[in-house]
Amino acid sequence: MYRVVLVDDEFLVREAVKETMDWGSRGFELKGCFQHGEDAMDYIRDNPVEVVLTDICMPYMDGLELSRLISREYPHICVVILSGYDNFEYAKQALKYRVREYILKPFSLVELGQALDGIREKLDQESRERRKLLRNREVLKSKLLMRLICGNSSAAELETELKSYGIALRGSKCMVAVGDAEIRGEDKESAELLCFAVYNIAAEIIGRSGIGYVIQKLDHQLVFLLLGNFHERWGEKAEKLFQVISDSVKDCMGIRLTIGIGCSVNSTAQLYLSYEEAEDMLEYRYSQEAGAILYRERAEKAAVFEEWEKLQENLLNAVREGEKRIAGEALFSLCMRIQESFLKKDRAKSIIIHTLSEARSMLEVMGMEGFEAYEQVNKYISQIDGKKSLEEERSALEAMFGGLVDAVAEVKDKKGNERAVLAVDYIRSHYGESSLNLQSICSYLAMSPSRFSAMFRECIGKSFVEVLSDTRMEKARELLETTSLKTYQIADKTGFTDPHYFSLAFKKATGKTPTEYAKEKRR
Incomplete structure (x- = not known):
């Protein structure tokens, strides 16, 4: 207005x-x-x-x-x-x-309104031209400072030009930092305006501090040049200054500005070393929260962690067992460990890719190659570079692994029902064999005893021993009712090697001995 x-x-x-x-x-x-x-x-x-x-x-x-x-x-x-x-x-x-x-x-009001419309157009045009001139001046100033920072020109060579922009290179200490603004989903013009606004906030704070300059780059980045006669702990002062800038940008614009701080050097001729380190520190921004202040000492203090396979195993076990909550907790633990370990993007991505590869192998073992869940894992691996931060990565991984839990559970339910039916059929075909036990049926189905027992009880509602015992008693009652076989003969035909034990088991199941049952039913 x-x-x-x-x-x-x-x-x-x-x-x-x-x-x-x-x-x-x-x-x-x-x-x-x-x-x-x-x-x-x-x-x-x-x-x-x-x-x-x-x-x-x-x-x-x-x-x-x-x-x-x-x-x-x-x-x-x-x-x-x-x-x-x-x-x-x-x-x-x-x-x-x-x-x-x-x-x-x-x-008339129409006449006055037309005049005001014309004035507004002229003011808009003048405002655009002023911004353009200001940007052009800032661009030229930024190019000069970047030549100095990158080591392409010396301070002596640029002295006259720098003075024309009011830049004085004073002080015994120098430091470079690089800031990266999280600006997404905007068209080019809007993104440029947002970047310029971020630059203005940073420049105002740096200007008040009186210890440096800000350079606006073309890729949503700012470069900070700090100069002065500082004591040994001036790195802490710089960190606090950059935290103020990052917080101010977030509070004013809702944009998170991550800043990597380079090493302190003793002359402008060494600024390129500080700049290289600042750029290197930004490589850690993927694994850290957006808006973080990143510096070498922080990276060096991070705990070294190597037990990634254990965390991955916890996650995959939860997927296998259909435990969505536990899978979510395991994924959170994995991501938090990556953040706490202060890993660069390439290393963090490699851990995630390895986790996804292990998940894909698990699906292959389960025969799920043609399933949508399997294709989702492949697609995620192929697009792994699309995520800009671990925070964004974790959100996408939570959704994907949640889908994996559901898909694996569905397949297990279907296969479990099929195997449970096979197990019951096997029991009905082999109940007369005294050697029939849990181990033999697990060998037949190629399953571990613990996994088979859990699956069988979930699908049938009874344990293997209960179903086997019920089947043998059912067949024993049938033989007692329809044949004249002796008790020891029926015991042998129903898988009992000891007739006395058969009699005890039969009475426990029916309340009568085999002889009593036969006399009652054969009349």
């Missing part, structure tokens, strides 16, 4: 313009109405104004004198004269004072 002041000694004119003009829709905000030029000038000296609408003939200070003072003291302000005098001398003086518009009274 452009701010407007209205000056006219006629009350009705002021009220009519104030109340009937739709200021906001035209991009303006009426900040004040005054009877004469003196009051208006007092306000202008204390408040920012872009447009003044003024009458000519007024007491104390007329509109032409007001225009003269504005053109001298505030040449950026647009003045529009509203006058009932069609006098060439007035118009000539107005041109002399760079008045933008001269509108004769009585005028």
Whole structure:
């Protein structure tokens, strides 16, 4: 919104313009109405104004004198004269004072609105041109400083040009830092404006500190150059300064600015070493939270961890067992360990890729190559470079591994039901074999006893021993009812090697001995 002041000694004119003009829709905000030029000038000296609408003939200070003072003291302000005098001398003086518009009274709101629209277009154009000039100046200044920082030119070679931008290279210590702003999903022009705003916040804070300069690069990055006569602990001061910058950018714009700090050097000729280290420190930003301040001492203090396979195994075991909550906790532990270990992007990515490869191998063993879950793992591995941070990676991995848990559980349920049916059929076909036991049926199904027992009970609702015992008792009752076989013969046919044990088991199941049962049922 452009701010407007209205000056006219006629009350009705002021009220009519104030109340009937739709200021906001035209991009303006009426900040004040005054009877004469003196009051208006007092306000202008204390408040920012872009447009003044003024009458000519007024007491104390007329509109032409007001225009003269504005053109001298505030040449950026647009003045529009509203006058009932069609006098060439007035118009000539107005041109002399760079008045933008001269509108004769009585005028219509349409006429005034058209004039304001034209002024807004001119102000917009001037604003764009000023920003362009400012950016061009900043670009030229940035190029000079980057030549110094990269070691392409010496301070002596650039001294004259740097002075023209007000840059003085003083101090016994130098340091370079590189900031990376997290700007995504914006078109090119919007992204450039956001980057420029980030630069302005950083430049203002650095300017207040009086110890350095900020350079805006073209890839959402800022380069900081700090210079001065500092004590040995000045690295801590630099860290706090950069934390203030990062926090301010986040608070003001919601953009997270991660900053890598280079080493301290003793001369501008060594700035390239500090710059290289700052760039290297930004390689850790993938594994750290966006907006972090990264420096060598922090990386060196990070704990060394090598038991990645154990964390991966915990995750894959949870997927196999269908434990979605435990799988989520295992993935969180893996990602947190990567962050705590302060790993560079390549190393962190390699751990994630290895975890995904192990998950893919697990699916292959389960015969799930053609499943959507298997294709999702392959797709994720092929697009692994698309994620910019571990935080973003973890969110995507949580969704993918959650899908894997569901897919594996579904396959296990289906295969479990199939195997449970096979097991029951096997029991019914081999119940008469005394050698039939848990180990023999597990060998037949190629499953471990623990896995088979869990699967069988989940699908059938009884244990293997219970189903085998029920089947043998069922067949024993059938033989006792329909044949004249002796007890020891029926015991042998139903898988019992000891007739006495068979009798005890039968009575426990039916409440009667085999002989009592036979006498009752054979009548």
